[in-house]
Amino acid sequence: MHLHSAKAGLAGRLAIRSSIPTVYQPHAWSFLAVEGLMRRLTLAYERWAVRWAHRVVCVSEAECRDAVELGVRLEGKSRVVPNGVDTERFSPRDRRAARERLGLGDAPLAVCVGRLSRQKGQDVLLDAWPAIRDVAPGARLALVGEGPERQRLEKAAGEGVLFVGSSDPRDWYAAATVVVAPSRWEGMALVSLEAAASGRSVVMSDVAGAREVIPPSAGAVVPVEDVDALAAAVSERLLDLEGADREGAHGRRHVGSRYGLTISGKRVLAVYDEVLRTAEPLAQGPGAVTDRPGTS
Numbered sequence: 001m002h003l004h005s006a007k008a009g010l011a012g013r014l015a016i017r018s019s020i021p022t023v024y025q026p027h028a029w030s031f032l033a034v035e036g037l038m039r040r041l042t043l044a045y046e047r048w049a050v051r052w053a054h055r056v057v058c059v060s061e062a063e064c065r066d067a068v069e070l071g072v073r074l075e076g077k078s079r080v081v082p083n084g085v086d087t088e089r090f091s092p093r094d095r096r097a098a099r100e101r102l103g104l105g106d107a108p109l110a111v112c113v114g115r116l117s118r119q120k121g122q123d124v125l126l127d128a129w130p131a132i133r134d135v136a137p138g139a140r141l142a143l144v145g146e147g148p149e150r151q152r153l154e155k156a157a158g159e160g161v162l163f164v165g166s167s168d169p170r171d172w173y174a175a176a177t178v179v180v181a182p183s184r185w186e187g188m189a190l191v192s193l194e195a196a197a198s199g200r201s202v203v204m205s206d207v208a209g210a211r212e213v214i215p216p217s218a219g220a221v222v223p224v225e226d227v228d229a230l231a232a233a234v235s236e237r238l239l240d241l242e243g244a245d246r247e248g249a250h251g252r253r254h255v256g257s258r259y260g261l262t263i264s265g266k267r268v269l270a271v272y273d274e275v276l277r278t279a280e281p282l283a284q285g286p287g288a289v290t291d292r293p294g295t296s
Contacts, residue, residue, distance in 0.1 A: 117148060
């Protein structure tokens with residue numbers, strides 16, 4: 001059984017309690033999304049429920065470290081399988097043609113793709129936007145996606161900000177001068193993989209997986225919620241299209257060689273093979289199912 005994300009991980013591990021080989025993949029730890037009492041509770045559950053997983057798959061080395069540093073005992077259980085991206089679906093496209101399809105002109109364009117939510121940090125980018133416009137007066141910012149923060153973000157938006165709503169991001173990646181991912185937390189952001197695979201420079205916050213996906217030659221990684229650093233990194237690329245495109249070309253090569261779907265799929269299958277060869281019943285607790293299918 002392969003359980004993905006916190007809700008499935010909670011329900012599945014409680015129901016199965018390791019009675020069959022179990023793989024749990026958090027896709028960003030739930031305790032990073034909450035604060036106060038809820039954070040303490042979710043962290044306590046992850047510390048407890050790790051006993052009911054034969055393997056815990058993290059999408060980045062940093063995601064594993066986040067858990068271990070907070071007392072989630074992953075020793076011998078954790079395996080890193082980075083997210084994969086379809087490098088044929090997300091591939092370099094003609095910028096001018098994409099802008100024509102989207103009704104955009106030639107102005108420098110920053111694109112931010114993601115759910116409009118606190119996690120994704122669009123508010124941090126909007127805080128940085130006036131400083132960016134000071135040095136790149138004609139620049140535009142496209143926020144692609146929907147979410148619970150849209151109204152608040154619209155009120156905070158300044159000149160040159162476009163709210164796109166839900167849309168296929170591929171033309172927006174193609175149209176971009178730079179793609180910005182200012183998240184507060186991630187496991188490994190798919191947007192950064194998609195943007196790099198699309199041949200675009202990426203500026204992202206220093207969340208889990210950032211430095212694995214975006215080396216210095218492919219963009220910039222800035223401290224989380226650092227408005228000034230974000231503004232400086234985005235401005236630099238908006239003012240230097242050739243430099244940004246060189247970073248995009250390097251990012252495409254980097255992602256293609258490490259994060260393609262075939263590579264990712266083989267890594268997942270290797271984890272399944274290991275679990276099936278080595279899994280033994282783990283600490284179960286009352287009420288657990290003890291017979292595996294096909295046994296008597």
